Amino acid sequence: MHDFCERQRQERAAAAQREALLRRIGRQIVGLREDRGWDRARLARELGVRKQRLGRWERGERPPSLAILDRLRTMFGITIHELDLPEPIEATEFAKGDLE
DSSP: OHHHHHHHHHHHHHHHHHHHHHHHHHHHHHHHHHHHTOOHHHHHHHHTSOHHHHHHHHTTSSOOOHHHHHHHHHHHTOOGGGGTOOSSGGGSGGGTOOOO
């Protein structure tokens, strides 16, 4: 019973960390976009994605793919470290990203 409760606690903690990370990245995307004076439609067009998909990333509902994160980094002239992503990134869901 103790192992089960501990596993549940760890799963809840991991889910909370994931949600916090997605919200933080979403806020970063919004901040970068707004600093440029772009609306969501403009950034979506520049990235080649639908506005709705960008909205999910900005709200922290889904992770953008590494390819999108790299395009954002290049587009806005920031380093990968400024995106404040977890290490190692290859082991996270960002490696596959929002593939719907």
